[in-house]
Amino acid sequence: MKSWFIYVFGRWILLSGIAGALMQYLLSDMLKIHTIPAFLLNQFILANVFWFIDKAIFRGYFSIPHITLWQIEKNVKCADCGVIGEGYRVVKAKNYDRLNDPEPEFRCSTCRERKLEELRKRGIEV
Numbered sequence: 001m002k003s004w005f006i007y008v009f010g011r012w013i014l015l016s017g018i019a020g021a022l023m024q025y026l027l028s029d030m031l032k033i034h035t036i037p038a039f040l041l042n043q044f045i046l047a048n049v050f051w052f053i054d055k056a057i058f059r060g061y062f063s064i065p066h067i068t069l070w071q072i073e074k075n076v077k078c079a080d081c082g083v084i085g086e087g088y089r090v091v092k093a094k095n096y097d098r099l100n101d102p103e104p105e106f107r108c109s110t111c112r113e114r115k116l117e118e119l120r121k122r123g124i125e126v
């Protein structure tokens with residue numbers, strides 16, 4: 001409700017409404033451009049401006065938190081300690097992509113934590 005209020009009154013009435021009215025006045029009354037072409041020009045100019053404003057507004061709503069994608073396999077050998085069992089590996093993270101790794105390395109749940117620490121030290125967000 002609060003964001004609705006900000007969007008409707010702040011974004012449309014205040015910004016678009018006033019900016020659009022002023023622009024229409026400038027184009028139509030001052031520059032004597034006919035109403036319809038003036039209106040279209042008005043919208044075109046504002047669209048260019050609000051493209052950046054709306055992008056900033058919606059970035060907050062639609063920014064998807066990055067997801068770390070794991071592959072879990074049964075009966076695989078841990079790449080570190082050699083234990084056979086359930087193995088884990090990070091396939092994809094924000095700045096990490098091993099989707100097409102020809103030799104995937106799996107790790108047991110203990111070694112997984114150590115590997116995660118190592119990845120984090122390398123600046124990978126997992």
Ligand SMILES: [Zn+2]
Nearest residue numbers: 078081108111
């Ligand atoms: Zn292990």
